[in-house]
Amino acid sequence: MGMGVGATSSVWVQRRVKLWMKSHTPPEVAVRAARRGTEVAGRTAGEVRTAFAEGRQAMHQREAELRHQVDLHQKQPPPL
Secondary structure, three states: OHHHHHHHHHHHHHHHHHHHHHHOOHHHHHHHHHHHHHHHHHHHHHHHHHHHHHHHHHHHHHHHHHHHHHHHHHHOOOOO
16 A cells, blocks of 8 residues: 555656646746736736826815815905
């Protein structure tokens, strides 16, 4: 039984090592790096778009507040 387990585990380890080595060859690494780069770029572009939209919204809100303050100031009678 010990010999069978040893042989089976040896074959399993050999297959795992071959699979690992195949996944770390230069073409595979390049494909993986390109895929990650594309994912990161897409995510970053989305975050930038969101940040711009939030900034634009905050700018419009602040502009409305300032215009309201100016309107209130203009409606007050001048000091005597």
